Amino acid sequence: MGIFEDILLNARSAVDCVGRKAGNVIDISKLKLAAADLRSELVQKYQILGRIVYEEQTSEKNYDKTKQELIEKIKELKIHLESVNDLIESTKHRIKCSSCGSYNAKGAVFCSKCGEKLETEENTAEHMSPDDVIDFTEDNFEDDDLL
Numbered sequence: 001m002g003i004f005e006d007i008l009l010n011a012r013s014a015v016d017c018v019g020r021k022a023g024n025v026i027d028i029s030k031l032k033l034a035a036a037d038l039r040s041e042l043v044q045k046y047q048i049l050g051r052i053v054y055e056e057q058t059s060e061k062n063y064d065k066t067k068q069e070l071i072e073k074i075k076e077l078k079i080h081l082e083s084v085n086d087l088i089e090s091t092k093h094r095i096k097c098s099s100c101g102s103y104n105a106k107g108a109v110f111c112s113k114c115g116e117k118l119e120t121e122e123n124t125a126e127h128m129s130p131d132d133v134i135d136f137t138e139d140n141f142e143d144d145d146l147l
Ligand SMILES: [Zn+2]
Pocket: 097, 098, 099, 100, 101, 102, 111, 112, 113, 114, 115, 116
C-alpha cells in the first residue's frame, strides 16, 4: 500500500506546471513540452492502476481508495492534456507580437495588447534564419556586380 501512495504523491505534477504557464505568455514549444509531460504522466498512472488491479486479484488486499484517487487524477490529466492540445492548435494559427510576445488573431495588423505593428507570417521568428541567409547571399551578388 505504501509504495502506491508514495508514487502518487511524488509524481511530478505537470498539471500545476501548465496552470502556472497558462497565465503568462503562451510559448508553443513550452506547450508541447507540457503536453508530452502530461502524456507520460498519464501513461504512468495507467500503469500503476493496472498494477493495483493485479495486486488485488492476487492478494486479499483492497486498494479501492487508491484506485479512486488514480482514476480522479487520470480524469484531471486527460482534461488538462486536451486543453493544452487545444491551446497548441490555436497558437499555431496566431501571430506573435515581437514587442510584448502576446498572440494575435491571424490577419491582424496591430497587436491587440500593446498596439505594436505586427509582422506578416512570412517574417515570423521561425522563418527568420532562411531569410537572413538569402539576404546575405544577395548582398554578395551586389558586391560582385560592382566589381
Ligand atoms: Zn504586443
